[in-house]
Amino acid sequence: MAQGGKRDGAGRKSAFGGDKTVAMRVPEPLRPLLEGWLAEYRQLRSVRTADTEDIRTLSDTLSQLSLPLFASRVPAGSPVAADDLKEADIDLNAHLVSHPASTFMVTVKGDSMLNAGIHDGDLLIVDRALPARNGKVVVAVINGELTVKRLEKTADRLFLMPENPAYAPIEVPEDAALFIWGVVTNVIHPIS
Known part of the structure; x- marks a missing residue:
């Protein structure tokens, strides 16, 4: 009689509806949150109805405030x-955040946007889903260099404008490599 080897239906059953699982180490303070989310996930996965559309993502659970x-x-x-x-x-x-999948944050370095209320060390909330229209503050890459400036378009010219008189406007020539990362929607900075 043969022993060992793979047998159909043998082994521990998954508590996650057939999904493969992995072992992972998590920070102790997150344990109750993750256990609660996993219990909710298991419960929702076991109900195969239209109600399963209500599954919240883990990122939603972790970031609610x-x-x-x-x-x-x-x-x-x-x-x-x-x-x-x-x-x-x-x-x-x-x-x-209007468009979570298209939004990121970046930290400001420098003071070229002081008159727009943007200071060195501020956090900018940037939305890639918004169109970069004339007059909007944008995060842009020009010829490989990252900057935050106000976009100014004229009939035949394009500028990245600082909001500090100590800095000169950046004219964007036609042959320049310009990429707009997104439009700044909010600024977060501490009050001293």
Whole structure:
């Protein structure tokens, strides 16, 4: 009688609906979050109906952050009575990112965009899905060099404009290798 070898149906059954699994080390603080997500994933995978369209991605689970939004606006002029009424929660991702699959962040180096409110060390949220229109602040690569500038188009010329008088505009000649990475939608910087 033969022993050993592969037998159909033998071995431990997958808890993931037939998907192959791998062992992986994860940071201890993420363990409860990942275990919860995996339990939800297993449950949704076991239900083969139209409801499975509701599966959230792991990146959605990891990046959700809702902060309270208060009904009162904060005056930048004369102070007014404080209002404790919380209006809603706001998810920063939904508020700051319109096209998640096409959006990235980049850190600014330099001060050529100071008058646009962009400082050295700021984080820029950049959307590749938006068209690079005249007057928009863009992240661009010109002749292999990365820059953030305001796009200015005239009838026959193209410029990358700084927002600091200490810097000269960059005229983009017709033979230049110009690639627009995306349009800057938001700037994140600390208040000192």
